Amino acid sequence: MRRPWLPLAITLLALLGGSARAAGDAPAFFTQLALLLVVSAGVAYVCQRIGLLPIVGFLLAGVLAGPGALGLVSDPELIDSAAEVGVVLLLFTIGIEFSLEKLARIQRLIFVGGGLQVGLSVALVALLALAFGVRLPEGIFTGCLIALSSTAVVMKLLADRARTRSATGQAALGILIFQDLAVVVMVLLIPLLGGQGGSPLDLVWALGKAALLVTGVLLVARRVMPRLLEAVARTCSQxxxxxxxVAVCFGTAYLTSLAGVSLSLGAFLAGLLVSESRFGRQALSEIMPLQILFSAAFFVSVGLLLDLGYLARNLPLVLGFIAAVLAVKGLTGTLAVRWLGYPVGISAATGLLLAQIGEFSFVLERAGREVGLSPLGLGAGGTQAFVAVTVLLLALTPLLAGAGERLEAARARSEPPRPVAPAAAQEGTHGGAELEGHVLIAGYGHNATHIASGLDLAGVRYRVLTLSPGGAQEAEALGRPVLRGDYTRNLILEEAGIVRARSLVVADDEPETAARTVLSARLLNKDLFIVARIAGEEHADALLRAGADAALSAERAGTLAALTELLRHHGLSDPEAARTAAQVFAPRESQRARIRLTEEQLASERCNHTAVTRAVLPEADGVCPECVALGDTWVHLRVCMTCGHVGCCDSSKNRHASAHFHASGHPVMRSLEPGEHWAWCYIDQQEL
Incomplete structure (x- = not known):
């Protein structure tokens, strides 16, 4: 297909670059920033039109804007600074995705798998270099450059393809974390290789500082950060x-850099800090726009480094180096993951995914140049070859990742299922098992509580979305599944499963917020049934134009009508829907609320008996009826999640909860104590 606008766009960019160089009023940094944004936006659009992955497009944009082509960017240091921010923000968002508990599960991947991959890569490259007459220090230096992979590119690819929590994604993450830790040692090792000072004691001291600082960060994650974000969230100020x-992200990265740890690893640790808070998903949705902007700067900055003239003159040499790097990285990555017991398909896919050279290798190369080291001892020519190989491999990474996925799928079809090593256990999606055909309730106020009660009565699964700490705690106290976050943002709606949901109830009393939520939801799921709360009749038309199907008013009659329509949409007959909705408002003895297991408990693999549970109305309020009949006292109360029977715990004299299990066979009991949400399966002997 002919694209007549493409030459015109390139010409306009060239003219823009020339006019920018002639401009005298605008500050230099502003001119360069404007050019960066224009180039990035233009390339993003072109990539979208021709089906090219954005990462490759931004790399090509850097090549196009660099001094070897159009020369649009004349201040690469500014772009490098923006790129550094992009890497920090990218690693921060990745850290939020992984809690400390999840990382503890892949510690063998980090230290055994990562150690094997880095060690084998350095040793193999050094031996090959010796065979070609390269001195051992420069062979080890080259091995360090090649051993590192691109955390930014790999994690961005995995996130875009929703494979971060796959077995391949977690294997890659574990190895990348070790590589980032290894950078600390490599930076300290380079002066020793160059024969310019340093001692083993200096190395030990630097590593000790880094370990102490990382330990301190992890302690803060457990003790301080959840309380801090909870207090900030209560201000209700975005x-x-x-x-x-942002302060947590940059502050933590800076503090860790003082101990010689890379900024990217510090940012990853900052993400872990935030992940320990219940507001981690909201933090992710807030920071994501900044991360996208500055990550583009990183990929553009890498493209700026490529000298097209050198590449044209030395293409066979560069292609030979690319083949050698692919062989070394693919082999060592595959062997490291295979050693841990992963299937061949996953191991090979991980090896291909990590087969490029990383951004921190540029840092090491500059440090080596200062002490007289160069890739393979080839001087300036070796540096240019290293840059060309790195840029081209980064551009090829999406293709290598795709080849790895196909290989993994082919091996999975041709081999019988095999157990994966414990470290390879895959994580489910955030918040437990994926919901299907459920209801999302955006906002948790007076209307939402009635809607949730009606859904409980009907047995319809739902999830509450709210930014209010008080509302979230109230819902959780009733066993209702909650996701804390700003539901006007696509990221939070997608996290809640908007694409798989059948209905959305927007219970926010702010008309503008409700309208934005309806618009976002309708774009993400055109078949969604949407009920939106109106503050007055004058707002009804605006919400209906935004995409709402029904209006929810604050009055009891409006809530009753909306709930009836919602239940009808979820398969209840007209009489059943009307009767269930009416029960929500009917006076009940002692006004006890129905309770249910949380989504995490329902999805737990520890227990095989949650399917027999349901939302139950406890048969008693604050007492053990059987103890009362006996005239005895009790210690704690439990409720049967099959029939609602209330009995005392095993710490009590009569143990009526256990007696009920032995008499009825109902397996799961839940605590009825204030603030406690745990449950116990008598058959599996597991706490949920």
């Missing part, structure tokens, strides 16, 4: 929340 999250 501005304050965003500033706090």
């Amino acid at each position: 501005e304050v929340f965003l500033l706090t999250v």
Whole structure:
């Protein structure tokens, strides 16, 4: 297909670059920043039109804008600074995705798998270099450059393809974390290789500082960060929340850099800090726009380094080096993951995914140049070859990742199922098993509580979305599944399963917020049935134009009508829907609320008996009826999640909860104590 606008766009960019060089009023940094944004936006659009992955497009944009082509960017140091911010923000968002508990599960991947991959890569490259007459120090130096992979590119690819929590994604993450730790040692090792000072004691001291600082960060994650973000969230100010999250990200990265740890690893640790808070998903949604912007700067900055003239003159040499790097990285990555017991398909896919050279290798190369080291001892020519190989391999990474996925799928079809090593256990999606055909309730106020009660009565699964700490705690106290976050943002709606949901109830009393939520939801799921709360009749038309199917008013009659329509949409007959909705408002003895297991408990693999549970109305309120009949006292109360029977715990004299299990066979009991949400399966002997 002919694209007549493409030459015109390139010409306009060239003219823009020339006019920018002639401009005298605008500050230099602003001119360069404007050019960066224009180039990035233009390339993103072109990539979208021709089906090219954005990462490759931004790399090509850097090549196009660099001094070897159009020369649009004349201040690469500014772009490098923006790129550094992009890497920090990218690793921060990746850290939020992984809690400390999840990382503990892949510690063998980090230290055994990562150690094997880095060690084998350095040793193999050094031996090959010796065979070609390269001195051992420069062979080890080259091995260090090649051993590192690109955390930014790999994690961005995995996130875009929703494979971060796959077995391949977690294997890659574990090895990348070790590589980032290894950078600390490599930076300290380079002066020793160059024969310019340093001692083993200096190395030990630097590593000790880094270990102490990392330990301190992890302690803060457990003790301080959840309370801090909870307090900030209670201000209900998005501005304050965003500033706090950015401060945590950059502050932690800076503190860790003081101990010689890379900024990217510090940012990853900052993400872990935030992940320990219940507001981690909200933090992710706030920071994501900044991360996208600055990550583009990183990929453009890498493209700026490529000298097209050198590449044209030395293409066979560069292609030979690319083949050698692919062989070394693919082999060592595959062997490292295979050693841990992963299937061949996953191991090979991980090896291909990590087969490029990383961004931190540029840092090492500059440090080596200062002490007289160069890739393979080839001087300036070796540096240019290293840059060309790195840029081209980064551009090829999406293709290598795709080849790895196909290989993994082919091996999975040709081999019988095999147990994967414990470290390889895959994580489910955030918040437990994926919901299907469920209801999302955006906002948790007076209307939402009635809607949730009606859904409980009908046995319809749902999830509450709210930014209010008080509302979230109230819902959780009733066993209702909650996701804390700003439901006007696509990321939070997608996290809640908007694509798989059948209905959405927007219970926010702010008309503008409700309208934005309806618009976002309708774009993400055109078949969604949407009920939106209106503050007055004058807002009804605006919400209906935004995409709502029905209006929810604050009055009891409006809530009753909306709930009836919602239940009808979820398969209840007209009489059943009307009767269930009416029960929500009917006076009940002692006004006890129905309770249910949380989504995490329902999805737990520890227990095979949650399917027999349901939302139950406890048969008693604050007492053990059987103890009362006996005239005895009790210690704690439990409720049967099959029939609602209330009995005392095993710490009590009569143990009526256990007696009920032995008499009825109902397996799962839940605590009825205030603030406690745990449950116990008598058959599996597991706490949920």
